[in-house]
Amino acid sequence: MIARVEPLTTTRRLSGPFDYALPEAPVEVGSVVRVAFGRQALDGVVVALADSSELPAERLVVPSAVREESVPAELVALAQWMAREYASTPARALSLVLPPPGRPRMRLWAQRTDRPLDGERLTDHQRELLAGLPALAGDQLGALRRLERRGLVTVLARAGRRAPLSRVLADRPVEPTAEQRQALTAVEEGGSYLLHGVTGSGKTEVYLRAAASALERGEGVIVLVPEIALTPQTVSRFQARFGDTVAVLHSALSEGERYDEWRRLRSGEARIAVGPRSAVFAPVADLGLIVVDEEHDASYKHEGDPRYDARRVAAERARRTGARLLAGSATPRPESWRGLPHLRLTERVNGRRLPPVKVLDMRGSRHPLHPETRGALAAARKSIVLLNRRGWSNFLSCRDCGKAWECPQCDVALVLHRAQDVLACHHCGHREAVPGRCDACGSLAVARHGAGTERVEHELREALDVPVFRLDADTASAKDAVSELLARFDAAPAGLLLGTQMVAKGHDFPDVTLGVVLDADSTLRFPDFRAEERTFALIAQLAGRAGRGPRGGSVLVQTSSPDAPAIEAASRHDTSGFLAGELARREALRYPPFADLIRVVCLSADAAPARAAAAAVAAAAGAEGSEVLGPAPLFRLRGRERFQVVVKAGRREPAIAAVASAVERAARDRAHRQVAFSVDVDPQ
Numbered sequence: 001m002i003a004r005v006e007p008l009t010t011t012r013r014l015s016g017p018f019d020y021a022l023p024e025a026p027v028e029v030g031s032v033v034r035v036a037f038g039r040q041a042l043d044g045v046v047v048a049l050a051d052s053s054e055l056p057a058e059r060l061v062v063p064s065a066v067r068e069e070s071v072p073a074e075l076v077a078l079a080q081w082m083a084r085e086y087a088s089t090p091a092r093a094l095s096l097v098l099p100p101p102g103r104p105r106m107r108l109w110a111q112r113t114d115r116p117l118d119g120e121r122l123t124d125h126q127r128e129l130l131a132g133l134p135a136l137a138g139d140q141l142g143a144l145r146r147l148e149r150r151g152l153v154t155v156l157a158r159a160g161r162r163a164p165l166s167r168v169l170a171d172r173p174v175e176p177t178a179e180q181r182q183a184l185t186a187v188e189e190g191g192s193y194l195l196h197g198v199t200g201s202g203k204t205e206v207y208l209r210a211a212a213s214a215l216e217r218g219e220g221v222i223v224l225v226p227e228i229a230l231t232p233q234t235v236s237r238f239q240a241r242f243g244d245t246v247a248v249l250h251s252a253l254s255e256g257e258r259y260d261e262w263r264r265l266r267s268g269e270a271r272i273a274v275g276p277r278s279a280v281f282a283p284v285a286d287l288g289l290i291v292v293d294e295e296h297d298a299s300y301k302h303e304g305d306p307r308y309d310a311r312r313v314a315a316e317r318a319r320r321t322g323a324r325l326l327a328g329s330a331t332p333r334p335e336s337w338r339g340l341p342h343l344r345l346t347e348r349v350n351g352r353r354l355p356p357v358k359v360l361d362m363r364g365s366r367h368p369l370h371p372e373t374r375g376a377l378a379a380a381r382k383s384i385v386l387l388n389r390r391g392w393s394n395f396l397s398c399r400d401c402g403k404a405w406e407c408p409q410c411d412v413a414l415v416l417h418r419a420q421d422v423l424a425c426h427h428c429g430h431r432e433a434v435p436g437r438c439d440a441c442g443s444l445a446v447a448r449h450g451a452g453t454e455r456v457e458h459e460l461r462e463a464l465d466v467p468v469f470r471l472d473a474d475t476a477s478a479k480d481a482v483s484e485l486l487a488r489f490d491a492a493p494a495g496l497l498l499g500t501q502m503v504a505k506g507h508d509f510p511d512v513t514l515g516v517v518l519d520a521d522s523t524l525r526f527p528d529f530r531a532e533e534r535t536f537a538l539i540a541q542l543a544g545r546a547g548r549g550p551r552g553g554s555v556l557v558q559t560s561s562p563d564a565p566a567i568e569a570a571s572r573h574d575t576s577g578f579l580a581g582e583l584a585r586r587e588a589l590r591y592p593p594f595a596d597l598i599r600v601v602c603l604s605a606d607a608a609p610a611r612a613a614a615a616a617v618a619a620a621a622g623a624e625g626s627e628v629l630g631p632a633p634l635f636r637l638r639g640r641e642r643f644q645v646v647v648k649a650g651r652r653e654p655a656i657a658a659v660a661s662a663v664e665r666a667a668r669d670r671a672h673r674q675v676a677f678s679v680d681v682d683p684q
């Protein structure tokens with residue numbers, strides 16, 4: 001027997017797997033081994049075992065080590081599928097499913113033996129100790145060892161759990177509504193579903209009950225959430241109902257915590273994995289259910305290679321394992337609306353209606369706040385204000401010569417951040433001093449255009465006498481900053497939560513009575529076919545945060561495009577109307593879900609090599625039914641010129657294969673050696 005090993009290297013030039021002799025330690029598909037590779041030693045994953053190799057036996061090298069933790073074979077196969085599906089390499093895809101680094105922390109546990117206590121002479125303290133077993137030995141180790149010598153107790157080392165801290169709420173199981181019961185009956189029967197429930201309609205209770213039935217059937221569960229910090233309620237409700245059988249996987253865990261949670265899932269000690277997109281790779285055996293909460297959320301798309309979409313990976317993993325798939329949202333994506341059978345939750349659980357939404361026309365207005373917005377904010381005790389633009393001003397220019405301040409690395413405007421007193425690029429992180437005068441003509445008249453969260457925060461603090469809590473990437477960078485800020489807002493008797501789209505995600509603050517969207521069309525202006533979908537979701541989600549309590553609520557939307565279909569539909573809470581129109585538009589333009597998009601970006605320091613490589617890719621990327629667009633220039637980013645080719649695929653698999661081989665050929669051609677390539681299947 002030999003082992004076929006995929007060495008974990010990032011280069012695109014190697015195509016494994018490679019044959020190795022079997023080591024002494026047992027290996028199976030999914031074993032992680034250390035192998036000599038050329039002059040270096042690399043980790044590799046065993047992807048197959050075979051009877052023989054084309055290599056002569058004396059040339060087969062034995063792996064130098066086998067890691068104790070292995071990847072489930074099911075995930076090895078999923079990674080191989082992912083490498084093809086996202087035109088990446090098996091090594092890069094496998095690196096996503098690897099056990100995290102670390103080792104178990106062993107702790108001493110004591111438990112009773114089956115020797116009866118009758119006739120034993122025991123002190124009260126000893127009886128008390130015995131009654132409390134099994135338990136961690138802790139500072140009772142001496143006493144327990146004495147009982148061990150009498151054959152009453154065994155003390156053994158077991159892997160302990162470095163448990164992540166979390167605020168666990170009390171469980172509040174509620175009688176399901178008729179609609180929830182209908183949804184659960186459908187899920188029981190198996191298959192994949194879209195759970196379309198208005199905000200506050202009790203989607204989480206459906207997830208919890210579906211998870212409980214999976215556990216009863218002896219199956220495991222994966223629950224995907226957009227971001228743990230922004231959806232603490234969902235996580236803590238799972239913990240409250242299922243306790244330690246829930247493992248939470250997220251980026252803020254320490255290495256030890258992450259290792260322990262992974263190990264608990266791999267060993268079956270924990271049966272429910274909750275986490276953001278990478279939790280789709282959780283080593284849950286006998287998977288029975290995958291939940292994708294807030295399935296419209298853009299964070300499910302991974303921006304590194306492979307550029308996977310956790311929603312598609314979840315669907316594929318469910319298909320391969322026979323697990324049920326339940327994707328939920330108040331504002332589903334057109335893809336899911338068309339592709340999955342619908343389960344509907346049309347009413348909020350407390351019977352409260354969705355808040356009325358009023359659209360305020362901002363055309364011709366010079367001030368960031370409409371008078372009506374000002375009045376409503378002054379009257380509200382608690383409100384949420386969304387402005388999808390951080391910083392103070394988003395654009396600086398000279399009134400005399402017209403010079404605009406741009407990033408030297410990227411061709412985009414620099415944003416003024418007054419708190420740190422810098423101009424910053426939101427794409428590459430470049431920072432420079434705020435100009436006192438124009439360095440082109442010497443004029444002192446430097447104009448600031450546009451208002452970001454920082455400036456609006458300043459204005460709101462001046463105008464209102466409630467505390468303002470600002471939540472955006474600038475205030476959220478520290479660990480736990482987001483959950484702390486949200487907890488303070490929740491606890492405050494009065495306050496205003498201001499921020500970027502982060503404020504519109506799944507929070508539940510019952511005493512918020514007012515929601516405001518400033519510059520609702522800022523997302524509409526993006527040159528992107530998803531601009532309408534994003535704008536609709538943002539307004540509808542923010543509206544869902546207001547009026548959850550007994551005092552009701554209302555929503556104001558400031559826009560200079562009051563007639564835009566996305567804004568109009570959101571103001572009527574008309575999800576199905578919006579999606580019907582959006583699907584018709586996409587069908588006419590051949591956009592997803594009516595065609596698959598594949599985007600290739602070629603990058604280099606100078607424009608000419610990137611353009612030439614993109615032209616070579618465009619010439620070779622065609623497949624039957626595909627439409628190839630480009631090369632088209634993109635704005636310069638991080639000092640690199642960029643050209644993109646977009647393929648609208650009629651048939652997905654051959655189109656991906658054609659693009660992958662076109663890119664591979666161009667990447668190997670010495671003429672394009674200065675060029676880097678990035679392939680994005682289903683770009684967001």
Ligand SMILES: [Zn+2]
Nearest residue numbers: 398401438441
């Ligand atoms: Zn000037």
Ligand SMILES: [Zn+2]
Nearest residue numbers: 407410425428
């Ligand atoms: Zn930049």
